Amino acid sequence: MLTYEDCIGLADLEKDEVAEIAEHERLPYMTALEKGAALLMQPWGDAAIRQMVWDNLCKANQRQKGDRSLELADLYRTTCERHPNPCDRRNSPVRPTHPIWRQ
Template sequence: MLTYDDCVGLTDLEKEEIEAIAQHEHVPEIVAAELGCCLIHQLGGAMQIDRIIRDDIRNAARHGHPDEALHWKQVLRQFEAAHPAMEQEAA
């Protein structure tokens, strides 16, 4: 039987990145893991995940949650560092 951690390991994403997708899309984290895995492996998908995390930052700030906004900013930095090919997708 696969655990949630096993599923995360198959996605090429970090748990926090999956949490960002889950929050943005209002779905359980296991569903977000599947969505994130599909996105990260398709052309332009990393850009979509980047936008999702940026939306989470804006939503947290807009709702007066600066600590949450800071958390998502750290997740964004981590995501962009781990997926430098994203810049090539934009070209």
């Protein structure tokens, strides 16, 4: 049987990153771990994980939670270093778009 720590190691995620995915998506930790692992299999997954951490950081700043903001700023820096892939799904040529927004 695999433990949570085994799954973390297999997913190439840190516990803090999984916690931020869970908070951002309002998921239990194990489901957030699965989602994070699935995201990392996509070319734009690194950017999605960075964005989730960034969103949580912005929310903490808006709520004026100083200690939390500092922790998330450090985590965001670490996440950017661990997941540097610049691919963004919004710029993907295969992403479906609404006919009004096509150029």
